[in-house]
Amino acid sequence: MLKLLIKRGKVIDPSQNLEGVFDLLIEGNRIKRIDREIFEPEAEIIDAEGLVVAPGFVDLHVHFRDPGQTYKEDIESGSRCAVAGGYTTVVCMPNTDPPIDSPWVAEYVILKARCVNLCNVLPAGAITKGRKGRELTDMYSLKEAGCVAFTDDGSPVMDSELMKRALEISAQIGVPVFDHCEDDRIALGSVTSGEVSALTGHGTRPPEAEDVLNARDCILAYHTGGHVHIQHLTTSLGVDIVRHFKDKGAKVTCEVNPYHLILSEEEVFRSGSLARVNPPLRSEEDLKALRSALSDGTVDCVATDHAPHAGFEKGLLGSSMPGMIGLQTALPIMLSLVSEGVITLKKMVELMSTNPARIIGIDRGTLKEGSVADVVIFDPNREWVLNEDTNRSKSKNTPLWNRKLRGKVIYTIKDGRIVHKDN
Ligand code: DOR
Ligand code: ZN
Numbered sequence: 001m002l003k004l005l006i007k008r009g010k011v012i013d014p015s016q017n018l019e020g021v022f023d024l025l026i027e028g029n030r031i032k033r034i035d036r037e038i039f040e041p042e043a044e045i046i047d048a049e050g051l052v053v054a055p056g057f058v059d060l061h062v063h064f065r066d067p068g069q070t071y072k073e074d075i076e077s078g079s080r081c082a083v084a085g086g087y088t089t090v091v092c093m094p095n096t097d098p099p100i101d102s103p104w105v106a107e108y109v110i111l112k113a114r115c116v117n118l119c120n121v122l123p124a125g126a127i128t129k130g131r132k133g134r135e136l137t138d139m140y141s142l143k144e145a146g147c148v149a150f151t152d153d154g155s156p157v158m159d160s161e162l163m164k165r166a167l168e169i170s171a172q173i174g175v176p177v178f179d180h181c182e183d184d185r186i187a188l189g190s191v192t193s194g195e196v197s198a199l200t201g202h203g204t205r206p207p208e209a210e211d212v213l214n215a216r217d218c219i220l221a222y223h224t225g226g227h228v229h230i231q232h233l234t235t236s237l238g239v240d241i242v243r244h245f246k247d248k249g250a251k252v253t254c255e256v257n258p259y260h261l262i263l264s265e266e267e268v269f270r271s272g273s274l275a276r277v278n279p280p281l282r283s284e285e286d287l288k289a290l291r292s293a294l295s296d297g298t299v300d301c302v303a304t305d306h307a308p309h310a311g312f313e314k315g316l317l318g319s320s321m322p323g324m325i326g327l328q329t330a331l332p333i334m335l336s337l338v339s340e341g342v343i344t345l346k347k348m349v350e351l352m353s354t355n356p357a358r359i360i361g362i363d364r365g366t367l368k369e370g371s372v373a374d375v376v377i378f379d380p381n382r383e384w385v386l387n388e389d390t391n392r393s394k395s396k397n398t399p400l401w402n403r404k405l406r407g408k409v410i411y412t413i414k415d416g417r418i419v420h421k422d423n
Helices: 075-084 105-118 139-145 159-171 195-200 206-224 236-247 257-261 267-273 284-292 330-339 346-358
Strands: 004-015 018-027 030-034 044-047 052-055 059-062 087-091 121-127 175-178 228-230 252-258 375-385 404-414 418-423
Touching: 004 346, 018 346, 059 075, 059 228, 059 330, 059 346, 075 087, 075 105, 075 404, 075 418, 087 375, 087 404, 105 121, 105 139, 121 139, 121 159, 121 418, 139 159, 159 175, 159 206, 195 267, 206 228, 206 236, 206 252, 236 252, 236 284, 252 257, 257 284, 257 330, 330 346, 330 404
Parallel strands: 004 044, 004 052, 059 087, 087 121, 175 228, 228 252
Antiparallel strands: 004 018, 018 030, 052 375, 375 404, 404 418
């Protein structure tokens, strides 16, 4: 059996409240032992002195565009990009072509990801057929096929009766319903409301478009007992809404996108259409509220919403497709918040590994002895630039393109096998 011995790394595992310098032994596909000093002559050694060793990251929100739009990304390039960012599990969104609204498309995603064999790629099934918002999919057979969540991401579910029924089914089958909260009768433009919108003359996607659906979903989760997960939360009021319903005992969880923690609406002046994303970049006040909600348990996890688009699709701000690639920039962004003292390193690992794994109920995001050996080893200080040489996505739409980043993944290990090694 293959043995890997990771020596003298700073091991951080919130699932067992562990933080300190340890050796970690992997045997086959499992974590065998964590101890102060381990001797294992047969093992391949990784010297992790000065590096951080944590459970492989879990991203609940990526767009791999496969099937149907593989000129932007596919399951192979997406998986490469994921493991380069330290992710060992990702949940891919169903806004593909055809969408993941039937078991056979879910099975295609699972099988192709297994062939690629780099990252654990789990499909989210659509809530409504064709993501059209009119008729529920067969959530039972989508679950059977391997879907770990349901969402019409890219679009909201506007019909409250459908959302209520989806949450009732969620309560029965124990699979969370994710929602992209933006009321499409209010969210019409490409930037948030306020000064930037006034100056640029672009129509707006105001915070209230997000807040009304966030509140509605929380209310429905409260009444049905279903689990709703609010995707890419961006507003200050949204934080209060989620906090309120958590306090009331509703099954509500939420994610934030790293970009929404560091870039405000003004980024549009610097990056133009590259700064366009749905929901949009918000005000400094919203950023502040999101940042302070990271530590008090209101925000459960960070999710990248890795959304690749081709150059010709970004174009001008008003007509460009929304979204940014994010799998390789998440760690540097989150580490910048650690340096600023917004969160601790342990909290960061909780937000990127422990909690997202818990939300979809998978036995990962932990380094407990006997668990699956999904591990990330990163250098929190290594500086690098995301450019043609380092990018692993097929697309390059991010405001951070060519900017200096701090914090680099050195090894990613999935199921006990090295799937990414920095060179
Ligand atoms: O900006 C976004 N892009 N937000 C979404 O919800 C969808 C995503 C995409 O699919 O490009
Ligand atoms: Zn979305």
